[in-house]
Amino acid sequence: MSGGEVLGEEMLAWAKEHLGVDVNEIYGQTEANYVIGNSQAIWPIRPGSMGRPYPGHDVAILDSDGMPVEPGVIGEVAVRIPDPVAFLGYWDNAPATEAKVVDGRLRTGDLARADGEGYLWFQGRLDDIICSAGYRIGPDEIEQCLLRHTAVAMSAVIGVPDQVRGEAVKAFIKLVDGVRPSADLREEIQRFVRKRLAAYEYPRHVEFVDELPLTTSGKIQRAVLRDREKQAR
Secondary structure, eight states: OBOSSOOHHHHHHHHHHHHOOOOOBEEEETTEEEEEEOOTTTSOOOTTSOBEEOTTOOEEEEOTTSOBOOTTOOEEEEEESSOTTBOSOOTTOHHHHHHHEETTEEEEEEEEEEOTTSOEEEEEEGGGOEEETTEEEOHHHHHHHHHTSTTEEEEEEEEEEETTTEEEEEEEEEEOTTOOOOHHHHHHHHHHHHHHSOGGGSOSEEEEOSOOOBOTTSOBOHHHHHHHHHHHO
């Protein structure tokens, strides 16, 4: 089992080839742990997905008004409580608990979309969403696409101010060892994404970096990148 960040198709394939195992990726947070995931013994693993809600947990994807959204639409992951793996509340902090639990559902602050077969696809945190030309864009799908390019070792995507679109997609890319950044490579990577995702999702700005800011558990700190962009302006 693995949680915290999406492994992606390449890492899942590596684990199958070199370790002889199918990795079940799981999703949860401290307040509601282990409510969604893959389980290759019960349903096929869909690489890149969060998996499906595990039996016994009432999980929904909600819009900003708290209403369930249709498959394919990005919304917030919410868990009906009480639930055996959900918290009872924040210790000695009723206001924080009330903000977290709305109308009997624990609002995770994480965004996802569901496909027609019930698999969920992580799209980022609420504050990670990029609003560009009327589209709500999750960074995770773009980052996973970037990682499929042979020159990309790590990637992080944020929104940056754009006079026409409101925000534009910007990608920070750490290249694999031995690959040097260039204008040609930047354009090649942009074309790579544009061919595989919607035209409005490709990164209009690409910055090559030596390292990306990570938490101690290896999660990309997009907020740090957003702060750097603000300071640079």
